[in-house]
Amino acid sequence: MKLNNTNTLGVLLLLTLCTALFSIFGWGKNGVIAIILILSGVKFLLVAFRFMDMYKAHRLWKLLLVGYLLSFISIVLILLK
Amino acid sequence: MHSSIDHKDFYEPPGGILIWILIFLELITFGVALIVLIGYSREDPTAYHISRLKLNTTFGSINTVFLLTSGYFMAESLKQFKANHLPRATILLQLTLLGGLSFLLLKGFEYYEKIEHGLTLGHDTFFNFYWLLTGFHVIHVFVGLTILGSILWSLKRARTPLLLEDYEASAAFWHMCDLIWLLLFPTLYLVL
Numbered sequence: 001m002k003l004n005n006t007n008t009l010g011v012l013l014l015l016t017l018c019t020a021l022f023s024i025f026g027w028g029k030n031g032v033i034a035i036i037l038i039l040s041g042v043k044f045l046l047v048a049f050r051f052m053d054m055y056k057a058h059r060l061w062k063l064l065l066v067g068y069l070l071s072f073i074s075i076v077l078i079l080l081k
Numbered sequence: 082m083h084s085s086i087d088h089k090d091f092y093e094p095p096g097g098i099l100i101w102i103l104i105f106l107e108l109i110t111f112g113v114a115l116i117v118l119i120g121y122s123r124e125d126p127t128a129y130h131i132s133r134l135k136l137n138t139t140f141g142s143i144n145t146v147f148l149l150t151s152g153y154f155m156a157e158s159l160k161q162f163k164a165n166h167l168p169r170a171t172i173l174l175q176l177t178l179l180g181g182l183s184f185l186l187l188k189g190f191e192y193y194e195k196i197e198h199g200l201t202l203g204h205d206t207f208f209n210f211y212w213l214l215t216g217f218h219v220i221h222v223f224v225g226l227t228i229l230g231s232i233l234w235s236l237k238r239a240r241t242p243l244l245l246e247d248y249e250a251s252a253a254f255w256h257m258c259d260l261i262w263l264l265l266f267p268t269l270y271l272v273l
Contacts, residue, residue, distance in 0.1 A: 005160065009153040013146065020142050023271045033272045040267040044260055047149070051156040052256045053095040056088040061101065068105070072112045076268060079119045 008050040015039050015046075033080055037073045044069055086245070096253030097246055104257045107221070111214070111261050115268045118210045122273050132207035133273040135200060140191045141270045144184050145262065151180025152259045155229075159252045163245065171236045174229060177255065181226045188219055207273075214269060218261055225255045 003011075019039045026032035048065050049055045055062075086093050094101050122129035158173035195201065195208075202212045228251045235243045 005153055005156045009149065012149045012153075016142065016145050016149065019267065019271070020138075023138065036267050036271050040263050043149075044263045047152055047256055047259050047263065051152050051259075052253060053088065053156075057094040058089055058091040060091060061094050064105065068108060068112070072116070072264065075116050076119055076272070079116065079123060080272065 003046075003050055005050065008046055012043055012046055015043050034077055037076060041069050041073050086249075096249045100250045100253045104253065104260070107257060107261060108264075111217075111265060114210070114214055115264060118207075118214075119268065119273070121206055121210075126273075128205070129207050129273050132205055133270070135198070136211070136270050137191055137194065138270050140187055141266050144187050145266055147180050147184040147187065148259045148262050151177050151184070152256055154180060155252050155255050159248060162243075162248050167236060171233065174233050174236065178226060178229055178233065181222055181229070181255075181258075185219065185222060185226075188215070211269060214265055218258070218265060221258050221261065225258050228254055 019036055022032055022035050022039070026035070045066070049062075054065060088095050092098050154173045154176040158170045158177060161167075161170040161173060195211075200208050202209060232243065232248060232251050235247075
């Protein structure tokens with residue numbers, strides 16, 4: 001399935017619903033914080049690469065975005081461990 | 082059709098290099114603030130968890146939907162603008178603004194709820210972070226809506242044509258508000 005803006009929104013809303021369900025029913029279970037942060041990270045990348053058209057950008061911009069996100073999620077997970 | 086820009090050029094990312102320098106500065110600022118919050122929470126995880134439970138995650142989730150949908154309309158509006166379908170671009174931009182205003186309205190209810198319960202700035206360290214982080218984000222949303230409002234005015238009334246670079250930069254600023262929220266919401270509302 002090729003991602004266009006409309007199906008990207010569908011995926012984003014589905015991921016938002018999944019995040020909500022995990023946070024309600026998964027609290028206290030191992031790995032749920034990592035799952036919530038990873039789902040948010042995927043949404044972040046979908047907005048950046050699809051809605052903001054960064055898939056068209058120079059490779060360095062893409063690396064900076066992914067690098068920022070991975071750094072943020074990693075630091076948060078390490079601190080919350 | 083508006084002239085195309087080569088976004089593969091490092092100095093020409095979608096929206097322009099200046100807006101992306103701004104976006105990264107904002108992401109770093111909010112990111113560091115959220116990490117500092119997490120760091121403070123390690124001193125007394127139970128107290129921070131109890132404070133976090135006082136936040137309205139339903140409102141936060143609905144606001145996520147508002148911003149994501151608004152972002153969708155912004156992306157579609159830009160697409161129509163590039164294709165020179167200005168009436169469609171205008172309608173989609175108005176829907177973008179509606180999404181942003183809905184976010185602010187719900188945020189207003191959330192703030193009212195907090196104030197009614199005495200959970201104001203100074204209540205505890207968690208709520209200091211809550212008010213500062215969400216408050217700064219709200220300011221960005223206000224600025225974004227002002228920028229989009231000026232774009233809408235230009236589409237409807239201005240005598241000189243709107244430049245694609247300006248439209249893209251304005252869209253990038255709006256999406257930045259979404260990017261910040263996508264990190265702020267789970268960190269502040271869900272994981273502590």
